[in-house]
Structure formats: structure tokens, C-alpha cells
Amino acid sequence: MLVYKKIIKIAFLLFVVVGISACKEKEKAISPEDDIPLFKDFIEEKIDKVADDPYISSTVKPDDEMYDLMLMLQRGDWSQTTWNEMDSLMKKGVENAKIIYARTKIDEIYKRSEATAILTELMRKGNPYATYWLSSKSNLCLSYLSSEHFGNKVAKELGLDTSYENKYCTEEIYQKAVEGFKKLAAEGDLRAQYFLLKEKGLDESVEKREEYIKEVIRFAEAHYYKPLMDYTSTLMEPSHRGRKFRSKELEKLGVKLFNIASNNYYIPAMAESTVYEEDNNQLFERMKRSGDRYYFLATALDKSNELSGEEKYCHALLYEKTFKSKRYFGFDDEWPEKDDYDESICNIEKEIAEMKPMIYIDYFTRIDNWGRG
Secondary structure, three states: OOHHHHHHHHHHHHHHHHHEEEEEEEEHHHOOOHHHHHEEEEEEHHHOOOOOOOOOOOOOOOOOHHHHHHHHHHHOOOOHHHHHHHHHHOOOOHHHHHHHHHHHHOOOOHHHHHHHHHHHHOOOHOHHHHHHHEEEHHHHHHHOOOOOOHHHHHHHHOOOOOOOOOOOHHHHHHHHHHHHHHHHHHHOOOHHHHHHHHHHHHHOOOHHHHHHHHHHHHHHHHHOHHHHHHHHOOOEEOOOEEEOOOOHHHHHHHHHHHHHHHHHOHHHHHHHHHHHHOOHHHHHHHHHOOOOHHHHHHHHHHHHHOOHHHHHHHHHHHHHHOOOOOOOOOOOOOOOHHHHHHHHHHHHHHHHOOOOOOOOOOOOOOOOOOOOO
């Protein structure tokens, strides 16, 4: 009986301890509403400023050798033209092009050995991106270079080279990548700095929340808006219509942050802004100038009633010439088909020439997610 009482007492104490710990954890939980005052000065200073430079927030600018390839990838263009551009850059020794090629081919059983060799060579040269994609944190490595991967078993049976098995996907390689990004960060590379911020878990820290918000603001002031967009995602929750802000206060904050990034031609922010500003004609003009797919969808959904049949036709034709897709011909019963008008009614060449597409994807963007960055 005495033993039984002791067991009950110990169980009760454990329950109390667990309960107290849970309460403490709850008390330590991040409260996004507390972030609002931290953004006050930033918002007041930036909310009404609209950039003149359409490339101000672009990962690469038009004079960068990677610009054309990155634009094709961002637009989901996997035509032979894209592969030719990639091949041309690779022959010039452009490492970023080689990494993208390797990442796109590593899932192909007959190309896996070649792709791994490319990344390995660049890792030996100290390229942190190549190193990262061969590390324990890389979805590519874990998915395709493990000896457990079914495709590698098939490759062995086919007599293909599988010497890459069990050499990669290690913590040691990941730490080597971290050291490489530290060097880039010290040279002022904002994407490397953000990688290190997340690697340290600063974005999930309660104690260092203010420091994290200040870093998000610092990146945005330098026109690097990916951290800001990642932050706004944490203010949202799933809903039956997709996603929604968790409170009205957070919605006000999020929309203002979208507007700031949108005013600086950051396409993902412009796309979000259309949800809350359907009647903002200046926003739609900036989106059209950016030449991204979000403009075409937002116009078809929100502006359809304002367009004539000819204007809808030209809208669909412009999308076809830009994205090589007939998606908006016959978009619904009120949208014309491709043969309903003659292309000569549209001034497509002029409209394309006026586009100034910024690049929002970067060298961390997942291959299966080019369209979102």
C-alpha cells in the first residue's frame, strides 16, 4: 500500500512538472502582435515610396550573364532555347549555370553520376551552393544520392556508375557549406546572410525576436524582400479559401509590408497585394511592366468586366508570346478564342519591349518551385 501511494505521489508530481513546463513553453510562444511596434518606423518611412527602377529588387539585373537563364526558369520555360542558354553559360565556366544544370539532372538515372560529379568539382573549389546541395540538409541529396534510393538500385542493375552512394548527404558537408556562406556573408551577400540567420534559428527564437525583426527590416531596406515575405507567411494560417491572416491587426501589418515590397517591383508581393487592392490601377501597371504571370491572372480575374473583346484577345496573345501558353484564350465563356481576331490588332512587340522583368528566384529556390521563388 505504501509503495502504491509513493507511485501515485510521483505520478502526480510528474504531472505538475509537465504542466508547469507546458505553461512556460506557452508563455514563451512567439506573439506576432508584439512585432507591430517594431515595424512602425520602417512602415512610416517606406509606405508611400515607389521605386523608379523596375529592377531594384531583382536577384540579378539584365547586365548579369545569368539574367536571361533565370528569367526563362522563373517563367517555367524549359524549351530548347533554355537548355541552349544553359549550355552556353556552362561552356563559359559559369558556376551558377553548372549548379542549376546539375540540380535539374540529378533526378535522372542516366544523368545522376554526371550531375553529382559537377557538384563535387564545384564543392572542391569552395562553392557553398554546390556544397549545400550535397549536404545533409539538401532535399536533392537525401532524395537521390542515398543507397536506399530505388533508382540507384536500378542504376546498379543497368551497370551505371553509382560510386556517389554513401559519400554525401553528411553533416560534415553541410558545415562546410555553412563556412562557405560565412565568407559570402562577410563580403556583403544578403542571401548568404539570410541563410546564416535561419541556420542559427534566429527566425524561430523568442528571446531574439527583436533582433530577427531588425534583420528582416535591414534586408528590406537593401531591397531584398524574400525574408520579409517569409515573415508575412508566419502571420497567416490555412483557411477554406487558401490562407488568411490570423487576426485583423496582423492583416493590417501584412498588407502594409506587401505594399512596401510591391512598390519596389517585388513580384511575389505584388501578387499578394492584388488580393487586397483589386482596384489599384498603379499596382496593375507595375505588374504589367514586370511581365510576370501574376499580372495576367489578376487581370483575367479582377479586370475582365472592364476589357473589350479585342483587349481580352490581346491580353491572351501577350501571355502566349511571353509564356508560350494559350491559357487565356477561351479563359471563360466571355474570353475570345485564338481564331476570333487577327494578331495584327495587337501591338505585342511594343508591349514586350516595354516589359522590365525582375528576377525573384535565386540559387536556393527549389527546382519544383521556380514559379514562387
